Amino acid sequence: MTASTLTAAQSGTFSIGGDTPVVRLGYGTMQLTGEGVWGDPKDPDEAVRVLQRAVERGVTFFDTADSYGPVVAEQLLRKALHPYQEDVVIATKAGLTRSGPGIWKPVGRPEYLRQQAELSLRNLGLEQIPLFQLHRIDAQVPLADQVGELALLQQEGKIKHIGLSEVSVEDVKAAAEFATIASVQNLYNLAHRDAEDLLNYAEQNSIAFIPWFPLATGKLAAPGGPLDTLAKKHNASPSQLALAWLLRRSPVMLPIPGTSSVAHLEDNIDAAALTLTDEEFAELEAAV
Numbered sequence: 080m081t082a083s084t085l086t087a088a089q090s091g092t093f094s095i096g097g098d099t100p101v102v103r104l105g106y107g108t109m110q111l112t113g114e115g116v117w118g119d120p121k122d123p124d125e126a127v128r129v130l131q132r133a134v135e136r137g138v139t140f141f142d143t144a145d146s147y148g149p150v151v152a153e154q155l156l157r158k159a160l161h162p163y164q165e166d167v168v169i170a171t172k173a174g175l176t177r178s179g180p181g182i183w184k185p186v187g188r189p190e191y192l193r194q195q196a197e198l199s200l201r202n203l204g205l206e207q208i209p210l211f212q213l214h215r216i217d218a219q220v221p222l223a224d225q226v227g228e229l230a231l232l233q234q235e236g237k238i239k240h241i242g243l244s245e246v247s248v249e250d251v252k253a254a255a256e257f258a259t260i261a262s263v264q265n266l267y268n269l270a271h272r273d274a275e276d277l278l279n280y281a282e283q284n285s286i287a288f289i290p291w292f293p294l295a296t297g298k299l300a301a302p303g304g305p306l307d308t309l310a311k312k313h314n315a316s317p318s319q320l321a322l323a324w325l326l327r328r329s330p331v332m333l334p335i336p337g338t339s340s341v342a343h344l345e346d347n348i349d350a351a352a353l354t355l356t357d358e359e360f361a362e363l364e365a366a367v
Contacts, residue, residue, distance in 0.1 A: 086137030105140030107335035115180025130159035170210035187217025189228035212242035270297035322350035
């Protein structure tokens, strides 16, 4: 199958919260900003092309955050894709403040989270945010106040579903006392699987698991390594194999590889057509 006919839809679908279907292979917008996730991209026109091409290739799930830029990524989504296709689902986040390139500090005060939700609605051009995620739990603010404010925004119709980022199973259980948690987003990839317990819990409870930094492969992609060898066998790139492994790992997995290049985007989406055998999947899993 050629890239012209292959679409992200071949990765399958998952319904966030049971009522918001998305194509599993999504797109993350963090790399559309400047160095240190700060300021505008070097090539704003290419950033717009990347987003538009993602939709053309069947991507329906876009992950962003108010802190990417800040606001740059959200505004690029609106510029490139608004008015949105009916099947496009945008997830954004709030709870990390920015004071310069590479600097991230959590703030979970209810009034701040509400302000950011309102700004995200405006920057994205939405009447309701499909998935609004607490970017980090603020240890200085009671969890009931942070998640409780998101629950109020949900009751008001400003957000549809609530998610959490960089959490433990215990965090999710605690947050579930105040709201229904539809998604979790943690660092997870073939080479870094510390969130295995969280992934298993998400799968058991039909919670979407959104792995950030999904393409990290470490030494596995080195010449002669297991990922390199298998990639050559499939006539694929190591990144494609890493994505195929994630998609095979769990039906609740929603990888969001990001890039600022249309060419790299095309390569990532081609991973939707890759199928690993049981033996190949086990070989990669055992390599770390």
